[in-house]
Amino acid sequence: MQATVTKGYRFVLLALLFVMGIGAERIGLVAYMSDPWEQEYILFLVRQHLFLVSISMALALAAGLTAGILVSRKRFRKYAGVVMYVIGLGQTIPSLAVLALVMSFLGIGSRPAIFALFIYSTLPIARNTLAGILAVSPAIIDAARGIGMNPMRILWQVELPNALHVILAGVRVALVINIGTAALGYLIGAGGLGDLIFTGINLMQTDKLLAGALPVIVMALVGDFLVELFGIIVIPKGIRLAE
DSSP, rough: OHHHHHHHHHHHHHHHHHHHHHHHHTTTHHHHSSHHHHHHOOOOHHHHHHHHHHHHHHHHHHHHHHHHHHHHTTGGGHHHHHEEEEEEEHHHOOOOOOOHHHHHHHSSSSHHHHHHHHHHHHHHHHHHHHHHTTTOOHHHHHHHHHHOOOOOHHHIIIIIHHHHHHHHHHHHHHHHHHHHHHHGGGGTTOOOOOHHHHHHHTTTOHHHHHHHHHHHHHHHHHHHHHHHHHHHHOHHHHHHHOO
């Protein structure tokens, strides 16, 4: 039965890919992406897109992990609600409005786009870091204290490894949001794949629209997979089996 289901799934997937290939050929996407000049231009936009995502995600990781760890400490835990509210203010404002506000004091180009993406990506990381650390069993922490571990060792060797699954879930959410929102950077002169997407919309050219949208989708899927793979590598096997 399972073999039959697997074969059926593969057949449906191949049929879907075949239909999508025919559709891509009919709308001119294949011809557009086969043009050597257009290929070079798409790769240039992909590099711009990756630059925006990588810098903003690095900043979001640094800020989110630091904030989540700090407010998880007993002396700062009473401020956790306020800190998360302040960090989350950026996500309560529509992305276009955030870009407009940031552009008003940083001008146009990659800097305001990176700052806006940083604001949008920090909350999931900080919130999941806090939630993951607070979810660690007090019995495990007491056992660590019992064998003489100091607070810093408990954090790095007990709390963070046990919270890593939850933290990486927040990183995956932040990364996918970041990759999708980075397309809006084109509106303030930051470049990226939003160039093709919005040009295709404005000119009603489906081939250009899809030439920009499909790489964004692929980047989001690949990024999500890489974070999951990273979790499999770094999370201790015993913790993964317990989860």
